[in-house]
Amino acid sequence: MTTTLSAPPQLPxxxxxxxxxGRSVRNLLATVLMxxxxxxxxxxxxFVLVTVVQKGWDAVTTAGWFTDDIPPVRRSxxxxxxxIVGTILTTGLATLMAVPLGILGAVYLHEYGKTGRxxxxxxxxxxxxxxxxxxxxxxxIFTIWVVRFGVDGVNAFAGALALGxxxxxxxxxxxxxxxxxxxxxxxxxxxxxxxxxxxTILGIVLPAALPGIVSGVLLAVARAAGExxxxxxxxxxxxxxxxxxxxxxxxxxxxxxxxxxxxxxAGAQERAWGAALTLIAMTFILLVLSRIVAARFNPMKGR
Amino acid sequence: MTATVTATxxxxxxxxxxxxxxxxxxxxFRLIALLSGLSVLAILALIAIxxxxxAWPIFSHDAAEFFFSSTWAPNQGKFGSLAxxxxxxxxxxxxxxxxxxxxxxxxxxxxxxxPRWLKRPIVSVLDLLAVVPSVVFGLWGILVLAEPxxxxxxxxxSALSPIPILGQLFDQxxxxxxxxxxxxxxxxxxxxxxxxxxxxxxxxTPTAEKEAAYGLGATRxxxxxxxxxxxxxxxxxGAVTLGLGRAMGETIAAALVIGSNPQITxxxxxxxxxxxxxxxxxxxxxxxxxxxxxxxxGVVLFILTIIVNLTARAIVSRSIRRTRGx
Numbered sequence: 001m002t003t004t005l006s007a008p009p010q011l012p013x014x015x016x017x018x019x020x021x022g023r024s025v026r027n028l029l030a031t032v033l034m035x036x037x038x039x040x041x042x043x044x045x046x047f048v049l050v051t052v053v054q055k056g057w058d059a060v061t062t063a064g065w066f067t068d069d070i071p072p073v074r075r076s077x078x079x080x081x082x083x084i085v086g087t088i089l090t091t092g093l094a095t096l097m098a099v100p101l102g103i104l105g106a107v108y109l110h111e112y113g114k115t116g117r118x119x120x121x122x123x124x125x126x127x128x129x130x131x132x133x134x135x136x137x138x139x140x141i142f143t144i145w146v147v148r149f150g151v152d153g154v155n156a157f158a159g160a161l162a163l164g165x166x167x168x169x170x171x172x173x174x175x176x177x178x179x180x181x182x183x184x185x186x187x188x189x190x191x192x193x194x195x196x197x198x199x200t201i202l203g204i205v206l207p208a209a210l211p212g213i214v215s216g217v218l219l220a221v222a223r224a225a226g227e228x229x230x231x232x233x234x235x236x237x238x239x240x241x242x243x244x245x246x247x248x249x250x251x252x253x254x255x256x257x258x259x260x261x262x263x264x265x266a267g268a269q270e271r272a273w274g275a276a277l278t279l280i281a282m283t284f285i286l287l288v289l290s291r292i293v294a295a296r297f298n299p300m301k302g303r
Numbered sequence: 304m305t306a307t308v309t310a311t312x313x314x315x316x317x318x319x320x321x322x323x324x325x326x327x328x329x330x331x332f333r334l335i336a337l338l339s340g341l342s343v344l345a346i347l348a349l350i351a352i353x354x355x356x357x358a359w360p361i362f363s364h365d366a367a368e369f370f371f372s373s374t375w376a377p378n379q380g381k382f383g384s385l386a387x388x389x390x391x392x393x394x395x396x397x398x399x400x401x402x403x404x405x406x407x408x409x410x411x412x413x414x415x416x417x418p419r420w421l422k423r424p425i426v427s428v429l430d431l432l433a434v435v436p437s438v439v440f441g442l443w444g445i446l447v448l449a450e451p452x453x454x455x456x457x458x459x460x461s462a463l464s465p466i467p468i469l470g471q472l473f474d475q476x477x478x479x480x481x482x483x484x485x486x487x488x489x490x491x492x493x494x495x496x497x498x499x500x501x502x503x504x505x506x507x508t509p510t511a512e513k514e515a516a517y518g519l520g521a522t523r524x525x526x527x528x529x530x531x532x533x534x535x536x537x538x539x540x541g542a543v544t545l546g547l548g549r550a551m552g553e554t555i556a557a558a559l560v561i562g563s564n565p566q567i568t569x570x571x572x573x574x575x576x577x578x579x580x581x582x583x584x585x586x587x588x589x590x591x592x593x594x595x596x597x598x599x600x601g602v603v604l605f606i607l608t609i610i611v612n613l614t615a616r617a618i619v620s621r622s623i624r625r626t627r628g629x
Contacts, residue, residue, distance in 0.1 A: 133552025
């Protein structure tokens with residue numbers, strides 16, 4: 001008995017070595033290619049980030065970069081204040097519009113509509129809307145807003161409308177995912193205590209899902225802050241700071257990068273790199289914040 | 304379920320006053336939520352209506368020329384969209400050719416190969432890639448990549464020129480700005496989305512099926528081919544289609560590196576133009592019919608991306624239903 005049991009374990013090693021030729025070589029090759037795919041994607045990402053930091057650093061660290069007006073394209077020197085203000089205004093207003101609407105829409109989908117026909121249709125079209133190119137949102141706001149109000153319609157608010165349209169479906173879908181994670185026990189407990197459904201949603205479900213929702217919103221804001229196409233025809237052009245979103249043309253970091261990248265002048269290109277570094281820094285901060293908030297989110301625990 | 308019934312029905316019996324107010328509040332909240340959800344439909348409908356209306360002059364008086372001509376000469380009043388449609392499709396296909404194998408490779412690496420501690424950093428890197436603004440890729444493409452890649456195209460073109468079909472596909476470049484460069488940049492930009500979607504699909508492969516393959520003595524690669532791939536074919540096709548939709552609509556990076564030359568040519572190293580790129584570049588200086596034609600291009604792009612997205616969603620939901628049915 002002991003001899004028969006101890007004999008087989010000695011066989012496999014002898015068996016495995018000849019096998020290594022065909023099948024396991026192919027297996028190894030496939031594994032290496034998979035890892036290589038990731039490395040190949042890392043290269044352009046790393047290249048882009050390093051270049052942006054290298055070329056943008058001098059511009060960003062010059063005094064006045066964050067506050068000064070934008071000089072004419074031929075002149076070199078700092079100043080991206082108006083674009084930073086514009087990016088903050090447009091993304092901030094877009095967030096204020098899209099987030100409440102998106103969260104309420106998600107509440108309808110998950111708390112009221114559920115698997116009903118209307119909710120399924122809405123869910124489907126929210127998905128379709130995430131695939132609508134951002135430039136179409138810009139054209140859309142141009143046709144309903146700028147065409148109607150003319151020059152007066154060209155301002156940061158119009159840009160925010162376009163960005164808001166872009167953010168809305170993203171917020172709806174990410175919020176619904178988070179609502180799904182809230183355990184049903186919480187809803188049932190609240191309803192059993194006699195709260196109405198709206199009370200339950202506002203007082204129990206949304207607070208429980210809040211960190212997850214915030215994380216999704218921050219990601220959507222990061223995406224929106226980097227968008228150029230929706231702003232091109234809606235916010236106009238400005239070289240001095242304009243804090244009023246409802247009056248007068250404005251500008252944004254992304255728009256400045258786009259226009260300065262096409263200039264042959266060294267000063268303009270330098271400002272494009274500086275604006276790129278500023279914009280990337282802003283979006284990365286939002287991404288990191290989103291990660292931190294998400295890491296703390298565990299609806300099963302704590303509450 | 305019983306909890307819902309007692310919660311809404313008990314209060315009116317005991318405290319009719321409070322219950323009435325509460326029910327009214329409950330109903331109006333539901334209505335607000337419903338209206339917020341409906342805003343998606345309203346916006347999509349408004350996009351279709353308002354852009355078509357503004358583009359109507361070009362659709363009504365010269366639809367045939369707009370849809371079937373490739374001549375784009377705004378100063379002569381000629382607005383043919385074909386070269387832009389061609390450019391959009393060619394750059395998107397180039398992007399897919401590079402992005403799909405890489406995305407599937409990365410997704411497999413994350414789901415099947417990478418040890419647990421390595422998964423999160425890889426996903427974070429892909430998230431990072433997803434939030435780098437497209438205009439930054441465009442800036443890098445035009446100011447850093449264009450020159451060396453133009454020289455590279457030169458060498459490739461001279462090396463391939465004697466070979467019949469390849470020689471025509473990869474002919475002499477005008478500069479580093481071309482269909483091919485735009486396709487490459489688009490590929491980088493759609494990799495995160497295709498990867499994250501295929502990863503989700505791969506993750507749904509039942510452990511039992513994987514273990515069955517291993518139990519039969521399969522290597523990891525054989526297991527992937529037998530269990531993971533056969534299980535997730537539909538989902539991957541859907542993910543790729545969604546990536547195609549993204550690539551078609553990507554504007555700013557393409558506008559900077561595509562070369563801004565509306566032409567239909569087999570030479571992938573030649574400068575071209577795509578629908579979103581021409582809208583971004585020419586809209587500001589346009590007026591009248593020119594502007595209507597650009598908005599018309601937007602309508603065409605909108606319809607194409609909607610079709611691509613609907614197809615993708617249909618493929619995905621069908622494959623989900625099929626795997627559930629099994």
